[in-house]
Amino acid sequence: MSYELLGITILWIFLFGYLLVASIDFGAGFFSYYSTISGKRHIIHRIIERYLSPVWEVTNVFLIFFIVGLVGFFPDAAYYYGTALLIPGSLATILLAIRGSYYAFSTYGSRDNRIYQFLYGASGLLIPAALSTVLAISEGGYITEQGGKVSFEFGKLFTHVYPYSVILLAIVSVLYISAMFLTYYAAKAQDEPALQVVRKYALFWSLPTILASLFVFYSIKGHNEQHFNNMVNNGWMFVMSFLFFLAAVWLVWRRRHYGIAFVAVMLQFGFAWFGYGKAHLPYLLYPYLTIHDNFTNPAMATALITVFVLGLLILIPSLFLLMRLFLFDANYVKGIKNDKGGKGGQGNSGATKA
Amino acid sequence: MMATYDPVIFSRILTGLTLFVHIIYATIGVGVPLMIALAEWIGIKRNDTYYLLMARRWARGFTVTVAVGVVTGTAIGLQLSLLWPNFMRVGGQAIALPLFLETFAFFVEAIFLGIYLYTWDRFKNRMVHFMLLIPVAIGSSASAFFITTVNAFMNTPQGFDWVDGKMENIQPLLAMFNPAMPTKVSHVLVTAYVTSAFCLGAIAAFAMIRGRKHIYYKKALKLTMTAALVFALASAAIGDLSGKFLHEYQPEKLAAAEWHFETSDKAELILGGILTDENEVKFAIKIPFALSILAGGTPDTVVKGLNEVPEHLRPPLRASHYFFDMMVFIGIYLTVISLAYVIAHRRSRKTGKPVSRLLLWGVVLGAPLAIMAIESGWMFAEVGRQPWIIRGYMTVAEGATTSAHVDTMLWMFALLYALLTFTCVKVLIKMFKHNPAEDEIIARGIEGGHK
Numbered sequence: 001m002s003y004e005l006l007g008i009t010i011l012w013i014f015l016f017g018y019l020l021v022a023s024i025d026f027g028a029g030f031f032s033y034y035s036t037i038s039g040k041r042h043i044i045h046r047i048i049e050r051y052l053s054p055v056w057e058v059t060n061v062f063l064i065f066f067i068v069g070l071v072g073f074f075p076d077a078a079y080y081y082g083t084a085l086l087i088p089g090s091l092a093t094i095l096l097a098i099r100g101s102y103y104a105f106s107t108y109g110s111r112d113n114r115i116y117q118f119l120y121g122a123s124g125l126l127i128p129a130a131l132s133t134v135l136a137i138s139e140g141g142y143i144t145e146q147g148g149k150v151s152f153e154f155g156k157l158f159t160h161v162y163p164y165s166v167i168l169l170a171i172v173s174v175l176y177i178s179a180m181f182l183t184y185y186a187a188k189a190q191d192e193p194a195l196q197v198v199r200k201y202a203l204f205w206s207l208p209t210i211l212a213s214l215f216v217f218y219s220i221k222g223h224n225e226q227h228f229n230n231m232v233n234n235g236w237m238f239v240m241s242f243l244f245f246l247a248a249v250w251l252v253w254r255r256r257h258y259g260i261a262f263v264a265v266m267l268q269f270g271f272a273w274f275g276y277g278k279a280h281l282p283y284l285l286y287p288y289l290t291i292h293d294n295f296t297n298p299a300m301a302t303a304l305i306t307v308f309v310l311g312l313l314i315l316i317p318s319l320f321l322l323m324r325l326f327l328f329d330a331n332y333v334k335g336i337k338n339d340k341g342g343k344g345g346q347g348n349s350g351a352t353k354a
Numbered sequence: 355m356m357a358t359y360d361p362v363i364f365s366r367i368l369t370g371l372t373l374f375v376h377i378i379y380a381t382i383g384v385g386v387p388l389m390i391a392l393a394e395w396i397g398i399k400r401n402d403t404y405y406l407l408m409a410r411r412w413a414r415g416f417t418v419t420v421a422v423g424v425v426t427g428t429a430i431g432l433q434l435s436l437l438w439p440n441f442m443r444v445g446g447q448a449i450a451l452p453l454f455l456e457t458f459a460f461f462v463e464a465i466f467l468g469i470y471l472y473t474w475d476r477f478k479n480r481m482v483h484f485m486l487l488i489p490v491a492i493g494s495s496a497s498a499f500f501i502t503t504v505n506a507f508m509n510t511p512q513g514f515d516w517v518d519g520k521m522e523n524i525q526p527l528l529a530m531f532n533p534a535m536p537t538k539v540s541h542v543l544v545t546a547y548v549t550s551a552f553c554l555g556a557i558a559a560f561a562m563i564r565g566r567k568h569i570y571y572k573k574a575l576k577l578t579m580t581a582a583l584v585f586a587l588a589s590a591a592i593g594d595l596s597g598k599f600l601h602e603y604q605p606e607k608l609a610a611a612e613w614h615f616e617t618s619d620k621a622e623l624i625l626g627g628i629l630t631d632e633n634e635v636k637f638a639i640k641i642p643f644a645l646s647i648l649a650g651g652t653p654d655t656v657v658k659g660l661n662e663v664p665e666h667l668r669p670p671l672r673a674s675h676y677f678f679d680m681m682v683f684i685g686i687y688l689t690v691i692s693l694a695y696v697i698a699h700r701r702s703r704k705t706g707k708p709v710s711r712l713l714l715w716g717v718v719l720g721a722p723l724a725i726m727a728i729e730s731g732w733m734f735a736e737v738g739r740q741p742w743i744i745r746g747y748m749t750v751a752e753g754a755t756t757s758a759h760v761d762t763m764l765w766m767f768a769l770l771y772a773l774l775t776f777t778c779v780k781v782l783i784k785m786f787k788h789n790p791a792e793d794e795i796i797a798r799g800i801e802g803g804h805k
Contacts, residue, residue: 057464060424064431065457071435072450075443082439086757089436094770097425101774104421105781108414149756296447303451303526311458318465318489325469325476 003301004291007073012277018062025059026124027178033121044194047186076294084143084152092130099123132170136163139224140286162223169212176205180265184258189333206249230279237275244268362751364760365437372430375771379423381728384498385550386416387491398480403800404570422778441743441753448514449504451526456500463493502542506534510603511744533603537596544589549724551582556721559714570791583692601649605658607738610669611678612645617659621645669740677734684727691716
């Protein structure tokens, strides 16, 4: 495996990690806000909060990791995407900033501030929309280079079908992945009323997910024939993805093995994600940038990969510890061990004994 | 200047603004975990529940500032590529390693902070919970370490061959461990500790001024001021070494800070004053030999003057000097105040008289001043490197984006930062006003500490 391929594979794995954890996070934010409007907040809010509180900060790091790594391995990516994506990139940054900080403000500070909740919930759908346009842009046709000047044709994003299909898929998947996860988490917590609510969300969003996926497939054919043909050549991966989708939905439908159902969801998206990514290669940006153009120097590539391996040695046990304490610890999930060091704000912190 | 749109100017302002905001939260993010760790450790060792409560309360406030630190850090991470694509394209070849390492350090910090915050009473052995904080403190300081090596590289680039406007034969470790690295990194770290100690100390001092008499506040002040004194002395020592580093590797920066024009020995240190258009220094306090001593340890050290640097390669002189002076003055102030408090605390213990209100006000004032010192230190560091983005190889103008609409982005981000800072302060005040330490002491059933 060449350094280039190794580099992009590592980055793609991290972006997949982001896709999963961020989807859970974004979707949960939306459901949390939606439940406020629909009067079901008291049923599902605790489940959502118990999961999100300790992990929200980790989510962002996956994205930063991808971006820093992309620029590190492929410095030209900074040049093309950096120049072209000033506006969408800045907008996404601002949305991420609003989301991250208002989560903390509303969780640790003002508990029931509706505006904070709205900002938090709404940004959760806008961020995947903004970020997924980058995937659409990478298909080519929006960034052009003429005479050493890179420019971005923003208007075209609105006149093509393909960006819409990607955005649609992103939003629908966020809700589907998140609902599937919350179903598992609620089942784990043995919180039957919450389970009923989130299970319905999960089933509700399953069909739109598959329809949106087909829509993307269809529209990419019109947009980037080469990529489409590559995807067809790797068709088995998408077939696998579909089979895991069926498995996941069937299990949730039959109300059993929610954990395995969520694993199936991860595999569903895993196969689709890597099938899409594999077909995209060698291009990082059609038709200007491939993974072979101005790849970082061998010394740096070795250094980055070494660091990555050493980093994983620290990271994997740490993530495992995090999951063990907050995901797989039945007592925590059920809310039995639930001390947050006092939560300040409304003076409810005295609830726990020092 | 505004008549024609210049993406370079707006990129500089926007980057400057993001860093201006981020550095406040980043400094707190680096320093406060250490203070929390000190408090929790003392609390466990002396079995003093007040210190444990201190750690708990600090950690709670810290979470809110971390959130803003994370998002502003994300902003600068993205802006590096969005506003400086050419810099990243060229420089990325050499500095990718520390940037990559920084994300790992932050990853570890984020994971363990999440665990730490939600496991206060989950372990029978309290030391286990304390141990969870160590990766947080190491992670945040390591983040600062790695990012500062990037800034150091921009000042004293090395570890590559410059071939046709590109970096080749890269030696990533050599690029990271460049001459500016040791003094810069250590200066950033210890000043973050001083600033954080003062911010936390100021809260306690303010409560005491408002008439709170609980021993909790005295303990908080004693801990923070002792730490502040130790780290303030350390930053003075490192500041001295930084002078010697600049003399050796970036003489134009030192000369700009000190308005030193003629190369000479027995050079004098200039404090304050104004610079006329004819480059004459007026109304300044001049300390004989001091600049030579700062630069090389002896009055005989020959200090290079600005006249040897072509005018278009000189940093802005006035800004460099005033930012440098402000940083130094505030540094001295913080050292004096923390020393005064440590002495006063000992005396008040013997005589039983409380520490004077004036000194308490001095501590309160120390917090905003310390943040100003951090800001001016960074301003000096950045302004003093002009016109270079990578000293000697690439100018700031060459590194910037050519994109349109940077000006619009500037306004949007300005609005965002104002909103975030406003809400952050509001939330913090609310958190602690509604739940003062005394209430929490009663609510948690703490009868009394060790003393």
